[in-house]
Amino acid sequence: xxxxxxxxxxxxxxxxxxxxxxxxxxxxxxxxxxxxxxxxxxxxxxxxxxxxxxxxxxxxxxxxxxxxxxxxxxxxxxxxxxxxxxxxxxxxxxxxxxxxxxxxxxxxxxxxxxxxxxxxxxxxxxxxxxxxxxxxxxxxxxxxxxxxxxxxxxxxxxxxxxxxxxxxxxxxxxxxxxxxxxxxxxxxxxxxxxxxxxxxxxxxxxxxxxxxxxxxxxxxxxxxxxxxxxxxxxxxxxxxxxxxxxxxxxxxxxxxxxxxxxxxxxxxxxxxxxxxxxxxxxxxxxxxxxxxxxxxxxxxxxxxxxxxxxxxxxxxxxxxxxxxxxxxxxxxxxxxxxxxxxxxxxxxxxxxxxxxxxxxxxxxxxxxxxxxxxxxxxxxxxxxxxxxxxxxxxxxxxxxxxxxxxxxxxxxxxxxxxxxxxxxxxxxxxxxxxxxxxxxxxxxxxxxxxxxxxxxxxxxxxxxxxxxxxxxxxxxxxxxxxxxxxxxxxxxxxxxxxxxxxxxxxxxxxxxx
Numbered sequence: 001x002x003x004x005x006x007x008x009x010x011x012x013x014x015x016x017x018x019x020x021x022x023x024x025x026x027x028x029x030x031x032x033x034x035x036x037x038x039x040x041x042x043x044x045x046x047x048x049x050x051x052x053x054x055x056x057x058x059x060x061x062x063x064x065x066x067x068x069x070x071x072x073x074x075x076x077x078x079x080x081x082x083x084x085x086x087x088x089x090x091x092x093x094x095x096x097x098x099x100x101x102x103x104x105x106x107x108x109x110x111x112x113x114x115x116x117x118x119x120x121x122x123x124x125x126x127x128x129x130x131x132x133x134x135x136x137x138x139x140x141x142x143x144x145x146x147x148x149x150x151x152x153x154x155x156x157x158x159x160x161x162x163x164x165x166x167x168x169x170x171x172x173x174x175x176x177x178x179x180x181x182x183x184x185x186x187x188x189x190x191x192x193x194x195x196x197x198x199x200x201x202x203x204x205x206x207x208x209x210x211x212x213x214x215x216x217x218x219x220x221x222x223x224x225x226x227x228x229x230x231x232x233x234x235x236x237x238x239x240x241x242x243x244x245x246x247x248x249x250x251x252x253x254x255x256x257x258x259x260x261x262x263x264x265x266x267x268x269x270x271x272x273x274x275x276x277x278x279x280x281x282x283x284x285x286x287x288x289x290x291x292x293x294x295x296x297x298x299x300x301x302x303x304x305x306x307x308x309x310x311x312x313x314x315x316x317x318x319x320x321x322x323x324x325x326x327x328x329x330x331x332x333x334x335x336x337x338x339x340x341x342x343x344x345x346x347x348x349x350x351x352x353x354x355x356x357x358x359x360x361x362x363x364x365x366x367x368x369x370x371x372x373x374x375x376x377x378x379x380x381x382x383x384x385x386x387x388x389x390x391x392x393x394x395x396x397x398x399x400x401x402x403x404x405x406x407x408x409x410x411x412x413x414x415x416x417x418x419x420x421x422x423x424x425x426x427x428x429x430x431x432x433x434x435x436x437x438x439x440x441x442x443x444x445x446x447x448x449x450x451x452x453x454x455x456x457x458x459x460x461x462x463x464x465x466x467x468x469x470x471x472x473x474x475x476x477x478x479x480x481x482x483x484x485x486x487x488x489x490x491x492x493x494x495x496x497x498x499x500x501x502x503x504x505x506x507x508x509x510x511x512x513x
Contacts, residue, residue: 006440010432025418026053026060029069030079033057037079044078045069107131114175118150118168123158127151131176147183148172154188162211165194209247212335217241223378224344228371236347236396241379244339250332258324265322272314340387342379346371347396363393 118127224239348360
């Protein structure tokens with residue numbers, strides 16, 4: 001019974017190890033999924049017959065099926081990520097849905113679609129978009145403007161540059177009607193405000209000015225390095241540019257008149273002349289004016305004897321002159337470079353000696369002057385504004401060479417890892433088979449041809465004299481003498497003559513009798 005139990009346990013261990021060897025190794029398919037996405041992915045894997053495991057919210061599949069499974073799930077739109085997009089409109093529709101629910105679903109779909117689009121940027125791991133769109137009304141003359149806020153979850157060690165933040169702002173603003181860029185706020189996972197909606201405050205202006213100075217300096221440095229690298233070699237030129245930029249915006253309007261230059265533009269003359277008295281009545285009607293007419297003879301006589309009254313004359317003139325005038329409006333642009341300071345560090349030139357061995361030598365004064373002229377032309381040197389260019393030649397420090405990266409060893413191969421994982425199980429199966437199962441099977445096969453002793457004694461193999469002698473010796477004490485052994489043999493012959501006959505027959509067949 002002990003042999004049978006040991007055989008059964010050995011077979012069970014071997015079968016378990018064999019199944020463990022046949023089971024493939026599992027690798028991560030997806031992690032940090034929502035419960036809804038985990039359920040959807042599990043249903044898809046179960047439908048296509050792909051084995052999987054669920055370990056603390058992480059889905060594991062066989063190593064050989066990881067990439068193919070991801071491609072198949074992507075074709076089905078899985079995992080969906082943070083909520084449903086516009087597909088939620090296609091998936092759910094009924095006559096009982098209210099207008100409020102339809103608007104809410106469409107609003108949520110817009111937010112999800114924008115979040116998906118922003119998440120496709122390389123530095124962005126995840127994104128959420130919140131839209132505040134007021135309800136339009138025909139009774140309100142001035143309605144509220146929509147606004148939006150964007151939350152970004154960046155990959156560790158990644159940052160967003162200002163142009164990328166602006167692109168996200170304009171992307172969201174262009175997707176919603178009547179949404180202005182100044183109404184979009186972008187925040188990262190650390191709570192840092194990445195854009196400033198109020199772009200006219202002092203902090204925003206200082207930040208933009210600093211970034212502009214940095215960009216101008218980098219541009220000049222790149223020009224110098226690109227110009228000198230073909231001549232000196234890669235890595236042998238270092239350039240630093242300090243730019244003083246005036247961000248003051250000036251406007252000036254000037255009007256000048258030249259009194260020496262005049263021109264008659266218009267003239268108006270009015271003249272009134274009155275001569276001597278007449279025979280007609282003049283004055284206010286009354287007693288003096290209502291006199292009878294004077295006799296012409298008497299009037300002529302009186303005229304000849306009396307002097308004529310003086311003549312009244314009136315004259316008026318208006319002349320308009322135009323003087324020479326100059327009107328000047330000057331608006332000086334901001335971001336004006338007031339001074340450039342350029343410093344260039346150049347390594348020694350690599351050369352070869354007479355024997356052909358590589359050596360380095362310093363630059364000649366003529367070569368330094370030539371390089372200085374090239375640098376001045378590259379940065380637009382202007383002596384009037386106080387620009388300066390400094391060229392220095394010094395041998396660069398060469399540190400020890402970095403060791404070459406080690407090639408992946410044999411132990412890092414997935415195939416070798418699988419083989420090493422299976423070796424303990426194979427060794428266990430081999431040990432169980434050779435050390436346990438084989439001796440048990442051999443003992444059972446020998447016991448099948450042994451006659452069992454009366455009274456349940458140990459079986460003796462038929463046709464083996466040594467076995468009979470061993471059985472008798474096992475039953476008799478080891479301290480028996482020869483006479484005692486003979487007496488024991490006689491007792492065995494008397495008690496079991498058939499067994500004694502078989503032993504004798506075996507002796508005769510073996511030729512030992």
